[in-house]
Amino acid sequence: MGRSSSPSISCAFPPGPDTPAHIALAEELGYRNAWLYDSPVLYDDVWATLALAAQRTERIGLGTGIAVGALRHVTVTASAVAMIERLAPGRMTLGLGAGGTGMMMLGQRPLKWKFVAAYADTVRKLLRGEAVTWEGASIKLDHPTIGVPLPARDVPILMGVEGPRGEQTAQEHADGVISGWHTPQTAFDWACRLMFGTVLDDGESPISERAILAAGPGAAPIYHLLYTQNNRAALEALPGGAEWAAEIDTVPEEERIRAIWSGHLVQLTKTDLRHIPPEFIAQSTYTGTKDEVRAKVDAVASEHGFTEIIYQPSGPDIPRELRAFADAVM
Incomplete structure (x- = not known):
């Protein structure tokens, strides 16, 4: 997962029972990465879904887009990252952020970026096998004691940002960004834009x-x-x-x-x-004919420096949406 001369085309999903099959289809269609949301009140568990997807795929990158730190202790997240990386070597990316529906559905405000920064740094150190202090306690992942090595590489960390504070935090503590509406002012090597919409059938009205x-x-x-x-x-x-x-x-x-x-x-x-x-x-969405959607994707990538376009299909026929978008832009 990373930067190329033209934008990578990836996909995102709210985790559900059919998501592993949808990710397997996305791999067949040539999508680069599959990103899963983290909102436990609304969706299935992000980590269990990633594990199932890892077992059904061989090439597609897998990531949280984004995980919410306040929902899990740092050791829980670090352990989950290590397991997905073991199931899908070289394919895991941890996306972290302040939390939207993941926090609002609990009646809480999004996290402070200071907390997100500390959480990201601590997870990274834990995955390297380092001892860290968190909430006053010294902790360390001891997976090697059961014969399971920690990841051999630094698992990339991206941050979901929708404003300047998140962008500043990502500059200092992450390897890139994911955004749905915010256009980063910083030139990140890995910058992802989340897109919604549908590719129309020939002759179909955009308000069908x-x-x-x-x-x-x-x-x-x-x-x-x-x-x-x-x-x-x-x-x-x-x-x-x-x-x-x-x-x-x-x-x-x-x-x-x-x-x-x-x-x-x-x-x-x-x-x-x-x-x-x-x-x-x-x-207000990326809806149009194949040519129109392709032009919109190219414009967003070239004008704003996004290196990866993440398409989230929705509606009653997810396979149809994945196929139509891939046919339009790949």
Whole structure:
């Protein structure tokens, strides 16, 4: 996994029961890496899914995109990285970040970047077999005592960043970045852009039912995040935003966070379907014909220095989305 003269094409998934099979298909299609999200309230376990994917594949890179440190002790994450690297030698990458839905679904704020930096540094040292101090205790991975060596290489660490503080942390403590909306101002050797949308069939409308179901989960989080951030003015400036917010306001407060984020990046909620216009979904995602999607990918990579494009398929037919995107851009 790393930089090439043209952007690598990779994929991302919210972990579910079919994800290992989807990653195996992505390998057949030529995707470079497969990145899995870490949000235990919403998805299957990221590490168990990576282990299953490792056993079904031979070449595709495997990574967390991104893991949330507060959900696991540093030794748990380091041990998991070591195991996936053993199952898939040379293919594991640890993505870390401050946490979005992984923290919000627990009623907590994203992590401080100081914590993320310390967590990344500590995991790296543990994987090298070093003794470290964490939360006042001296700890060290002793996997070799059961006859299992720690990774022979430094497993790369990327950081999920959506702003300047995260970018600064990544400069000092990581090997690269993953972002969905933020454009790094720093020239990273490994810079990944996460993309959502769908490649249209010949003659298909960008607001067809199929296209909306496939691309919609990538557009709806704009509404979800603005509401969660209490940025009402920006939300109501979006098409259908005032109506969307008004319906969410009627949900009891203790259930509201689930009503907002249910189906995150997987499917549209009933509220989303009622109020987010199909035209907005088409315009705010990487949706278009093969030529249009290819042009958008090339533009993002060349204009902003991204070395890897990560496509997250969604909707009812993930294999179709993987095949169509690969056919368009590879």
